[in-house]
Structure formats: structure tokens, C-alpha cells
Amino acid sequence: MPKTRIKTYDRIVQDSLKLFNEHGERNITTNHIAAHLGISPGNLYYHFRNKEEIVHQIFLSYRRFISERLAVPSDRQMDVADLVNYLETAFEAMWQFRFMFYDLPGLMARNPQLQADYHQFVNGELQTILEGHFREFIRLGLLKMDLEDIEPVSVNIWLVVKFWFAFEQTARPKAPINEASSHRGVRQVLALLKPYVQDDFLPAFRQLVARHHTAD
Numbered sequence: 001m002p003k004t005r006i007k008t009y010d011r012i013v014q015d016s017l018k019l020f021n022e023h024g025e026r027n028i029t030t031n032h033i034a035a036h037l038g039i040s041p042g043n044l045y046y047h048f049r050n051k052e053e054i055v056h057q058i059f060l061s062y063r064r065f066i067s068e069r070l071a072v073p074s075d076r077q078m079d080v081a082d083l084v085n086y087l088e089t090a091f092e093a094m095w096q097f098r099f100m101f102y103d104l105p106g107l108m109a110r111n112p113q114l115q116a117d118y119h120q121f122v123n124g125e126l127q128t129i130l131e132g133h134f135r136e137f138i139r140l141g142l143l144k145m146d147l148e149d150i151e152p153v154s155v156n157i158w159l160v161v162k163f164w165f166a167f168e169q170t171a172r173p174k175a176p177i178n179e180a181s182s183h184r185g186v187r188q189v190l191a192l193l194k195p196y197v198q199d200d201f202l203p204a205f206r207q208l209v210a211r212h213h214t215a216d
Contacts, residue, residue, distance in 0.1 A: 008037075008039065008043065008047060009047045011037055012033065012037065012044060012047055012048065012054060013054065013057050013058060013061065015033065015036055015037055016028070016033050016051075016054045016055075016058065017058050017061075017096075017097070017099075019032065019033060019036060020055075020058070020099035021097075021098055021099045024099065024102065025051075025055065025099050025100075025102075025103070025107065026103070026106075028051075029051065030044055030045070030048075030050065030051050030054075033051075033054070052110060052111045052113075052114070055100075055107060055111055055114060056111060056113050056114045056117070058097065058100070059097075059100065059114055059117065059118065060117075061097075062093060062096075062097040062100065063117075063121050063125070065093050065096070065097075066090075066093055066126065066129075067125060067129070069089045069093070070086055070089060070090070070129050070133075071129070072129070072132045072133060072136055077140065078133075078136050078137065078140060078142075079140070079142070080142055080201050080204045080205055080208065081204075081208065083133075083137065083142070083193070083205075083208075084186065084190070084208045084211075084212075086133060087161075087186045087189050087190070088182070088186060090161045091161060091164070091182040091185050091186060092182070094161060094162070094164065094165060095165070095177075095182060098165055098177070101162060101163070101165065101166065102165075102166060104118075104162075122158075126158070127151075127154070130150075130154040130157070130158070131150055131151070131154065134150045134153070134154065135147075135150070141198055141200070141201075142197065142198060142201050143193070143196040143197060143198065144196055144198050145196045153192065153193075153196075156192055157189050157192060157193075160185065160188055160189050160192070161185065161189065164181070164184075164185040164188070165177050165181060165185075168181045168184070168185075183212040183213075184212075186212050187209060187212050187213070190205075190208070190209050190212075194209075
């Protein structure tokens with residue numbers, strides 16, 4: 001069967017994400033994007049009025065990725081492996097959409113729609129997802145945690161994930177950001193969670209931590 005041709009709209013979003021990640025959003029203009037795609041600026045403006053609309057569409061892709069991949073499963077019980085899988089997914093998302101987190105305040109200052117949607121996502125949908133994870137892990141006996149601790153611990157985890165690659169850039173200025181950076185980030189979050197892991201689950205938990213040491 002012949003390959004399905006990607007629509008110009010989707011190509012603009014995909015290639016813009018690649019360019020923003022490689023060169024930084026501030027350094028890429030709509031003319032750069034059009035030239036990279038081999039289309040006229042007018043063709044690009046037919047789909048997007050400006051660069052801010054492209055950035056906003058990329059954010060919506062990030063939000064869908066997080067919402068779908070971090071959803072609590074409804075067809076089975078969760079276990080300790082899910083804990084690490086969710087963390088790996090979170091860092092994978094940060095890597096795929098990393099340009100957004102190098103200068104998120106600047107992006108939102110230039111893009112009111114992005115600012116509104118980002119705050120709605122973080123303070124609403126994402127908070128609900130994280131709280132659902134913690135409640136399920138507590139119910140299963142994996143974690144022992146007071147319910148009032150869920151929100152501050154969730155915020156701490158989100159802060160580490162959100163700013164991890166920026167931290168890596170400053171802590172290791174001569175080293176490239178790569179898969180090993182993600183492994184170190186996962187271990188950092190697991191260190192935050194270790195005090196809450198119940199004794200019965202500690203052996204499996206330590207095995208998963210060791211896996212990320214081996215992969216580093």
C-alpha cells in the first residue's frame with residue numbers, strides 16, 4: 001500500500017518541534033520553518049497566523065501525550081513497575097517537548113492562550129492524574145502516605161521533572177542532554193518516593209532503581 005502523505009498542517013507542527021528543540025524557539029522564525037519544509041511563507045500562514053499558534057499546537061500535543069500515557073489503567077491493578085513506567089513517560093515527554101521548558105515563562109509571556117491552557121492543565125488535569133496515581137498506590141499498600149501529603153509530594157515531583165533538563169545543562173555544561181540525563185532524573189524522583197515505599201515492596205523498588213543506575 002502507498003504511504004499516507006502527511007498533511008502540511010501536521011508537517012509544520014512536527015518539523016517546528018524538531019527545529020525548536022534543536023535550535024531554541026527564539027532562534028527560529030516562521031521563515032525558517034517554511035524554508036525547512038520547502039514551502040512558501042504564505043502556505044505556512046494559510047495554516048497558522050504566527051509562530052505562537054504553532055507553539056500552542058505543540059503544547060496541545062504535549063498535553064495529549066501526558067493525559068493518554070499517564071492515565072490510571074481501568075482494566076488492571078497497578079504495581080511497583082507502573083511507578084517507574086510513569087516516571088519514564090514523564091521524562092520522555094519532557095525530552096520530546098524540551099524546548100518548552102527551557103524558557104517556559106518567556107513562552108507564556110508571549111502567548112496568552114498558551115499561558116491560560118498551561119495553567120489549566122497543570123492546576124487541573126495534571127493534578128488530578130497525579131493525585132489518582134498516589135491514591136491508587138496508597139490503596140495497594142505500595143506507599144504509606146497521609147492524604148494531606150499527596151499534594152506537596154506531587155508538586156516536588158513535578159518540579160524535579162519539569163526543570164530536570166535545565167538543571168542538567170547547568171550541572172554538566174559540557175555534557176550533551178541525552179538518555180542518561182533522563183535516567184538520573186528518574187533516580188532523583190525515586191529518591192523522593194523511597195521514604196514512603198512499604199517494606200514488602202522495597203526489594204522490587206530497589207531493583208527498578210538499580211535498572212536506572214545500570215542504564216546510566
